Amino acid sequence: MRLSKIKLVGFKSFVDPTVLHLPGNLVGIVGPNGCGKSNIIDAVRWVMGESSARSLRGETMSDVIFNGAATRKPVGLASIELVFDNQQGRLGGPWAGYAEIAVKRSVGRDGQSGYFLNGARCRRRDIADIFLGTGLGPRSYAIIEQGMISRVIEAKPEELRIFLEEAAGVSKYKERRRETETRVRHTRENLERLNDVREELGRQLQHLQRQARAAAQYRECRAEERRLKAELLSLRWRALRAELESHQGDLRREETGLEAILAEQRRLETRLETGRLRRTELNDAYNEAQGRYYRTGAEISRLEQYVRHQEELRERREEDRRQTATALARIEAQLAQDRIQQTEWTQALAAAEPNLVEARSGEGEADAGLSAAASALQAGQAAWDRFSHYSGEIEQRVQVEQTRTSHLERQLEQGERRLERLRHEQDQLAAAELDRQRGGLEGLEPALAEDVREAQQRLTDLEAEVSATREALRQADLDIRLSRERIQAGRGRLTSLHTLQEAALGRDAAEVNEWLQGRELAQAPRLAERLDVEPGWEIAVETVLADWLDAICVPDLGALAPAVEERLRGRLTLFEPAVAKRDARAAAGLAVKVQAPWPLLGLLDGVDTAASLAEALARRAGLAEGEVLVTPDGLLCGRHWLRLARDGDDGGVLRREREIRRLEPELQEAESRLQERSARAEQLRMRLHDELERQRREAQQTLSDRQRDHARIQGQLQALRVQWRQARDRGAHLVEERAELEERGRHDREQLQLARLRLDEALAARQDLQAERANLLDARERASEAMRQAQARADAARREVARQTAAGETLRAQLAAVRQALERLDAQRCQLQLQHERLEPADDTAGDAALATAEDELARCLETQLTVEAELREARQALDAQEAALAEAEQSRGRCEQRAEARRRAIEDRRLAWSEARIRQDTLGEQLRELGAEPEPTLLKLEPGATEADWLERLAQVERRIQRLGPINLAAVEECAQLAERKQFLDAQNADLLDALTALESAVRKIDGETRTRFQETFERVSTGLGALFPRLFGGGQAHLTLVGDDVLDAGVAIMAKPPGKRIGAISLLSGGEKALTAIALVFAIFQLNPAPFCLLDEVDAPLDETNIGRFGALVQELSARVQFIFVTHNKATMEIARHLAGVTMQ
Structure with missing residues (x-):
């Protein structure tokens, strides 16, 4: 660092x-x-x-x-x-x-x-x-x-x-050691304080245990009272439960009937829905049958045209085969006459050439006519097919619009009938009357609720006042107990002080007391009892006066001289205040610190005061013979000596006397305050049991009555609200349903109008197609006839060309070379033979088979058309029958709805009665829970024949027992338990502190070693x-x-x-x-x-x-x-x- x-x-x-x-x-x-x-x-x-x-x-x-x-x-x-x-x-x-x-x-x-x-x-x-x-x-x-x-x-x-x-x-370590030493010192101080508290708690615990036993009896009676109240409420709760079960049974029966009706209604609605689906299916089947009918008609038309075309082709092939056979025979004959007629054929060839050209020209014209006729026939057939498809669509539109129109008309009729029923149901609804009744009850309910709140507030105030009074009574009892304990402790302390003082002043010496009693001096005061010493100087005065403190103040020493000369065991000091009063010297030194009815100069003469030993030592050189200095600690100092002259018993005589004088008026004042507190506590106890408890019971009864009335009105109001909401919701539902039906009716009428317009258009279109159908049929027939004629001309032209060509070829072959005549004729013959083979009946067999198939298909289509037509009629009949069944189901559903509504009204009546009983039962349940009980477990503990009257009598007996108990400190049990727990906690804390002290001292030793x-x-x-x-x-x-x-x-x-x-x-x-x-x-x-x-x-x-x-x-x-x-x-x-x-x- x-x-x-x-x-x-x-x-x-x-x-x-x-x-x-x-x-x-x-x-x-x-x-x-x-x-x-x-x-x-x-x-x-x-x-x-x-x-x-x-x-x-x-x-x-x-x-x-x-x-x-x-x-x-x-x-x-x-x-x-x-x-x-x-x-x-x-x-x-x-x-x-x-x-x-x-x-x-x-x-x-x-x-x-x-x-x-x-x-x-x-x-x-x-x-x-x-x-x-x-x-x-x-x-x-x-x-x-x-x-x-x-x-x-x-x-x-x-x-x-x-x-x-x-x-x-x-x-x-030193810092930690200082902290540890501080904790050790604090722990020891805590132990001292804890021991004092534990001793005090032990004394208080003994006193509280006596009060706790009385409170336990009171609580047992209260617990029995609460138990009887809970059992009484449980009996009433059981009666209401039986009433609820009866209402519940009736309600279940009504609901079962309603469920049966609703089940029937749902079954009818299912039937309606199934019928509607069936109607849709039948309608679709009808439309499908109608479509098949039209498609079958179109197929028949197509097959008829195909059969006619195949017949024409067969006739054409027959003609070609005859022509080919003729040509072959002619060639065969010509081959036989080839060599003979070579010259003839030359001439014939010259004459045949122009004929051949003309025949070919005619064949071309015939083929062109055939193509034009075929195109015209094909166009006519296409026009007919388009017409057939369009006419089928028109016919289908007509059928669809007719069906839609019928359906919409029936739907409009049903909607009108439904609207009429809804109008009638709206007229039957009594929402206005229910609203009027609800308004009346709602106006009454706040007043009842306010009454309940006032009663609740009154009960709460009374309970708060009862709790406050109980708390004040508990506090007063606690103050009384503490005052008594303090008075007892003070009296014990005063007695101890008197005992110590009497012993210190010699009042416990039997022989001396007997001597004083014989001289009427038993009540004579001791000198210490008449002194008033300045605080702090008691030890100094006691040290100086020493044996004079127990001196007996007597009026005349001379009168007692003979008696004193008698032999008397023990120590006796007499003091004559009258002689002391004659000493007129001013007080000085220690005498200034002492106040007495007479001067004490004779006893305190030559004694001066010093604030400390150091001051005394400094001033001792100025002391005269016989003079001494005394400090507040009782140290006596002369010029050449220093003495500590305090005895263990006499050392606190003056302090004890001062404390005795202080304690006696304090105890008298404490006893006076104790009497006042006892009177106040008795007043609180009488007010609690004679006035507040009675008012609380009356307030509880008033609250129960008002809660019962409020619950009854709430039940009625709740039932009316339910009925009103049902009527309002039903009315709103009817309005919505009417609006929906009216909107649906308007929509259906619009759709009906559009369907009718479309039907008229389809009918008009179908009518227009009739003329066009005739024209197209006539055009198709004309095209077919023209096709047949063009085909015949084409065939004739081809035959003529073939004939001319064959003749020309033969002539040219014969004329070209005689040697090739046979070959050419053979080739021509082969060609004709091949052509003849192509036109054999085998080819006609395929055509005849196709024609027969088409005719069979046509016959089946005609049979199918008859079948489809029958199915169409059956579908129409089934659709009509389904419409009738749907109308019948609608009427049945309406009757079910009327029966269900009647059942609902009956159920609401049953629910209203059940709600009233339930509210009363809940009120009893709340009262039970306030008592800390539940109805079911309480009822299980009751005797089989328990009645409400028997329990009322038992409850009255318990209340009389409670009244006989008198004033009770209810907090004694809790206080005793708390005090015992606290003492146990303090004992554990004491053990913990001892352990902690041991651990701290060990930690100090460890820190010192380290x-x-x-x-x-x-x-x-x-x-x-x-x-x-x-x-x-x-x-x-x-x-x-x-x-x-x-x-x-x-x-x-x-x-x-x-x-x-x-x-x-x-x-x-x-x-x-x-x-x-x-x-x-x-x-x-x-x-x-x-x-x-x-x-x-x-x-x-x-x-x-x-x-x-x-x-x-x-x-x-x-x-x-x-x-x-x-x-x-x-x-x-x-x-x-x-x-x-x-x-x-x-x-």
């Missing part, structure tokens, strides 16, 4: 905020005289807890605050902050984890200091605890200021011991270090430490030094420089043992010469490896060893 910086604000000469950085382990502070260098040393000591202003070179603590100058005003606050570098964690405990520790102290003009640790306010003790054992402190060996070197050397042994204790780290061991070790090590450093600083010689005293714990420490060339002897014989070097050697020896984090040296080198300064500088440099040195110096050689110089100016 190293001191890194010092922050000074307003401290002495440092008025402005100043920060002194200390970057190394050798820092020198330089400056002219008077600039304030030493104020830095004072600042460090002040922060570390210095509380003596004189040690800081001031008169008061506020002197450390800058007090102004010629050009600067004073300031009101001074603060110093030391910042430590704790990166090595030398500070242990909670501060080990902080790399930097800031310690700050501030003071204002009021002299109050504030301490801070890292910015947090703390105590001065906390600052001291941090530096305990580190060698740092306000007066530790680590801060060596101007003149301190000589004070260290010239210090007393016990003062020098403090430095070694700090180095040994036993200062915290302190002795550590101090002895430190003493030896410091002495060894001093012996090693002394020769280095002096260039020779020797020095060591020695203990002054036998006990290591208390022995002082002295330094024995022998500089070179001198004999070992007292330190006071050394020169100033030698003393300084010796002090430095001691401080550095301590540093080597337990180095403080830093060391402040304030002009320590001032008395040293150059040679010693060199040795001092070398030693400081060597030790700076472990210790941070901050030194104030004027010496250049010392400045040279500094690694950092800080200058202080006069500005």
Whole structure:
């Protein structure tokens, strides 16, 4: 740990905020005289807890605050902050984890200091605890200021011991030992006080135990009374429970009936919902059947067209086959006649060429006509298909709108019937009458509630008054008991004092008393009984008068002379006041301190007073013969002698007499006050039992009656509120339902109007389609006829072309070459044969099969159409039947709702009766809980035949027994228990204190042992270090430490030094420089043992010469490896060893 910086604000000469950085382990502070260098040393000591202003070179603590100058005003606050570098964690405990520790102290003009640790306010003790054992402190060996070197050397042994204790780290042990001794002393004081309290508690406990037994009987009677009250209330609660069970049974039956009706209603609603779903399903089935019917019609139309087309194709193939066969036969014939008719064919070829061209031209025209006819037929068929689809949609729209219109009309009719029922139900609701009744009861309820509150308040006030009276009575009984105990204690004390006084004054001597009785002097006063001594001088007067205190005051000594001459055993002193009255001298000396009916100069002559033994010894030389001095403690002093002449029994005679005189009137006054308190307590007791208890019972009965009336009205009001809320909610529900039905009706009417419009539009569209249907059918027939004719012409043209081509080819072949005629005819024949094979009936078989399939499909579609039509009729009938069933179910549900409403009204009546009984039962339950009981467990303990009348009689008997008990201290049981518990606690505390005392004494012994061991070790090590450093600083010689005293714990420490060339002897014989070097050697020896984090040296080198300064500088440099040195110096050689110089100016 190293001191890194010092922050000074307003401290002495440092008025402005100043920060002194200390970057190394050798820092020198330089400056002219008077600039304030030493104020830095004072600042460090002040922060570390210095509380003596004189040690800081001031008169008061506020002197450390800058007090102004010629050009600067004073300031009101001074603060110093030391910042430590704790990166090595030398500070242990909670501060080990902080790399930097800031310690700050501030003071204002009021002299109050504030301490801070890292910015947090703390105590001065906390600052001291941090530096305990580190060698740092306000007066530790680590801060060596101007003149301190000589004070260290010239210090007393016990003062020098403090430095070694700090180095040994036993200062915290000494602090702990002082705290432990303080705790031991406090523990012993606590034990003494505790024993006194335990004795007093023992006496009080005996008295309270007698009262507690009487209170226990009273509490038993009260407990029996509470038990009987609880049982009586439980009997009433049981009767109400039976009534509640009856109401509950009726309510369950009504609710069961309601549940049955609601179950039937839910069943009907389920039927309705199922019927609606069935109606939706049937409607969907009807629409689906209607869609199938239309789709079947469209399919029939398509199949009819397909059959007609297939028949046309078959006829066309038959024609082609006949033509091919004819051509083949013709070629065959021509082949036979080839060679014969070659010439004919040449001529024929020439004639056939133009015919062939013409035939081909006709074939092209026929094909074009066929294509146009086919396109026209296809367009017509597409138009017919579109028309069929559109007409189907129109027909479907018509059916849908017709169905929707019918449904909306029926729904509107049902809504009107429902609205009529709702209007009738609204007219039947009696919400206004219920509201009127509710308003009447609500107006009555606050008054009843106010009555209940007044009764409750009256009962609360009475109970508070009863409690206050009981408390006052308890306190009065306690005061009476305490007064009696004090009177008894006083009488005991007075009796003891009288006994002691009689014994001291000789009244217990039987033979002397008999002698006095025979002379009628038995009642004669003793001298001590007639004296009044100034307080504080009783012992002195008793010492001087001694045996005269029991002297009997008699009227005439001469008259008793014969009797005195008789033989009498014992000691007897007689005093004649009449003779003493004739002494007219002025009182002096001790006689001034004594007041009596007559002067006592004869007994106190020559006795003077002295305030103390020292005064008596000082004045004894002036005493005449026979004169003595007496002190308040009873010491007698003559010119040549001193005597203590106090006896154990007579030593307190006058004090006892004074106490007897004081106690007698005090006891009389206490007895008078006791009588007054007893009378007051009796008045309170009579008022409590005769007046307040009766008023409380009446208030309790009044409260019960008003609570019962209030509960009845609340029950009726609650029932009316329930009925009114039900009627209001039902009315609101009816209004909402009517609004919903009306809105639904408006919506349905709008939808019906739209459906009718759409139906009219669909019907009109269907009507418009009739003419278009006829036109399309006629156009389709014409297209088909044109197609057939174009096909016939095309076929004829193709046949003609084929014929001409074949003839031409034959002629050309024959004409081209006779040798190829047969081949060409064979090729042509093959070609015709292939064509003929393509047109074989096998091809017709596939077409005939497709045609037969289409005809069968058409027949099935016609049958399906009949079936779908039948299904459509059945779906329409089922839909109508479902609509009728739904209407019947709606009527049944309405009848169920009427029966359910009647049941609800009956249930509300039953609930109202049940609520009234329940409120009465709850009231009884509350009263039972106030008595600390529950009805069920109480009833289980009752006899089987218990009745309310029997319990009323038992309760009256218990109340009479309570009245016969008379006044009772109810707090005695609790007080006795509390007192016993307290005594037990005090006994345990006494044992704990004894254990703690033993532990503390053991801790003191352990601390002493640890302190002795550590101090002895430190003493030896410091002495060894001093012996090693002394020769280095002096260039020779020797020095060591020695203990002054036998006990290591208390022995002082002295330094024995022998500089070179001198004999070992007292330190006071050394020169100033030698003393300084010796002090430095001691401080550095301590540093080597337990180095403080830093060391402040304030002009320590001032008395040293150059040679010693060199040795001092070398030693400081060597030790700076472990210790941070901050030194104030004027010496250049010392400045040279500094690694950092800080200058202080006069500005």
